[in-house]
Amino acid sequence: MAFEGLTERLQKAMEKLRRKPKVTEADLRETMREIRLALLEADVNFTVVKDFVKTVREKAAGAEVLKGLNSAQQIVKIVNDELTKLMGEEAVPLNKAAHIPTVIMMVGLQGAGKTTTAGKLALRLKNEDHARPMFIAADVYRPAAITQLQQVADQIDVPVFEKGTDVDPVEIVRKGMEVAKQNHNDYVIIDTAGRLQIDEQLMDELANIKELVNPDEILLVIDSMTGQNAVNTAQGFDDKLDITGVILTKLDGDTRGGAAMSIRAVTGKPIKFVGEGEKMADLDVFHPDRMASRILGMGDMMTLIEKAQKNFDEEQAQETMDKMRENTFDYNDFLAQMDQVTKMGPLENILKMMPGMANNPALKNINIDPKQFAHIKAIVLSMTPEERENPDLMNPSRRRRLAAGAGRPIVEVNRMIKQFNQMRKMMKQVTNGNMSGMQNLFGGQMPGGKMGQMAMNRLARKMKKDKAKRIKKLRKMRKK
Known part of the structure; x- marks a missing residue:
């Protein structure tokens, strides 16, 4: 997962700082050294690292920070703010044409x-x-x-x-644009040719396409696993085409994340x-503030919530929340929730979005086999309708029957029921705004130390506010 090494190094540096009763100039210098080494190891551009560390040091060295209360937390905030600024401060939406179609050129190396x-x-x-996009196949070289x-x-x-591989790409784009206008497509996405490296022939062709269609977006697609080379590639394409934005791919792979932190700068x-x-x-849309939060090990609850909103049926989710609050959540609900959670992506990635969990030892190198979900499902489906509706019926003889029916060891059945x-x-405690339920899950200690606790406390306050808003809304509806 991207940024794991960087997150671990930065968290250790910040933890050292938090343990100090008072942050001195020497402590600050040591922390800045750790941050500089962590960023360089993450393959962040050297000049970017130099400027970043200088800015953080200058802001943190102020008398109001070092001599004030909670100086360590103030420094963490400065680092978070500067990381966000480094990556662009806020999400940038796609450019959109005044009249359809909006034209998007996709460029990049093979x-x-x-x-x-x-x-x-x-x-x-x-x-x-709810758009009606169309592709134009302008890559006539790659097999x-x-x-x-x-x-x-x-x-x-x-x-x-498409017009095959024997027609000039510029002519293909010209004819494709005519078809898009006739069919009233909202967006035209031009898949252009790539090369193993930047060359004049490639750039001349892309420049000719750009001149023909005057695209609203020229999006450079970059493999984030190429590290520092990604920045050089971005510079090369930008010099020739004046790109409008970047899409980073494979950010879930074994990448150090330097490209994401260097390209904008x-x-x-x-x-x-x-x-x-x-x-x-x-x-996903790139949110610099959320990425900074992830890098510092504070999770990314907003992205997690958005993923849930996309994949969960709102009415069913509300019904499930009510059942959890009333402690009537049963195995039928559990099955439905499990199906929806798997749609959100790998579970280990979802867990790492929770505050303080990015480098939690319990999740280190975790790789949850999708077969485990199939085994759990088999156990639940081996229950009778009555057992699924009433989880308290699970006595030893019923558990042995479930193990035989699902073809799983009795130990696995017991573990699933306990979990x-x-x-x-x-979840009953959490839905009622009591985060001690989350603490109990981790043995009385919130993951991620103080940073994780702060983030989870913010989430708890938000949940309480949302609950109050729902109650207020219901009261208004009843009066009407």
Whole structure:
């Protein structure tokens, strides 16, 4: 997972700082040294690191910080704010044409995931904006490039305009634009050719396409696993084409994350989206503040909530919350929730978005096998309807029957039932705004130390406010 090494190093540096009763100039110098080494090891551009550390040191060295109360927490806040600023401060939306179609050129080197990312973007536009996008297949050089684009397009039901490999790409784009206007497509996504490296022939062709269509977006797709080379690539494309934004792919892979932290500072161009998975739905808006929070080990609850909102039925979710609050949550609800959670992506990635969990020892190198969900499902489906509706019926003889019916060891059945009961108890407390349920789950200690506790306390306050708003809304409805 991206940033794991950086997150661990930064958390250790901040933890050392928090243990000091008073932060001195020497403590600050040591912390800045740790931050500098952590960023350099994460493959962040040297000049970017130098400027970042200088800015943080200057802001933290002020008398009001070092001599004030909670100086360590103030320094953490400064680091968080500067990380956010480094990556762009806020999410930047796609440019949109005044009149349809909005034209998006996808550019990048071979192997960066350009064609797949074009499909992910088209699906997002369909789902989020109810748009009618169209692809133009302008990569006539790479073997099977057009076939790959057609396969991607078939998965998401988006049309492709192509003229084979014997027609000039500029002419293909010209004719494709005419078809898009006739069909009233909202967006045209041009899948351009890539190379193993930047060359004049490639850039001349892309410049000619740009001159022809005057695109609203020129999005550079970069493989984040290429590290510092990603910044050099971004500079090369920006010098020739004046790109409007960047999409980082494979951010869920074994990458140190330096590209995400360097590109904006070096090129001045925003990262607009990040790809964190292989599914077509795995393309997320890049939020610098949330990424900074993740890097510092404070989780990313907003992204987690948004993922849940996309994948959970709102009415069913409210019904489940009510059942948890009333302690009537049963195995039928558990099955439904499990199906919806698996749609959100790998469980280990979801857990790491929780505050303080990014480098929790219990999650270190965790890899949850999807088969485990299948085994749990088999156990639950081996229950009678009465047992699913009443979890308290699970006596030893029934458990032995479940183990035989599901073909799983009795130990596994007992463990699943114990975990279900713990979860039901914890969620009842959490839905009532009592975070001690979460603390009990981790043996009385909130993960991530003080940083995790602060983030979870903020979440608890938000949940209480939301609960108060719901009650107020219900009272108004009753009066009407």
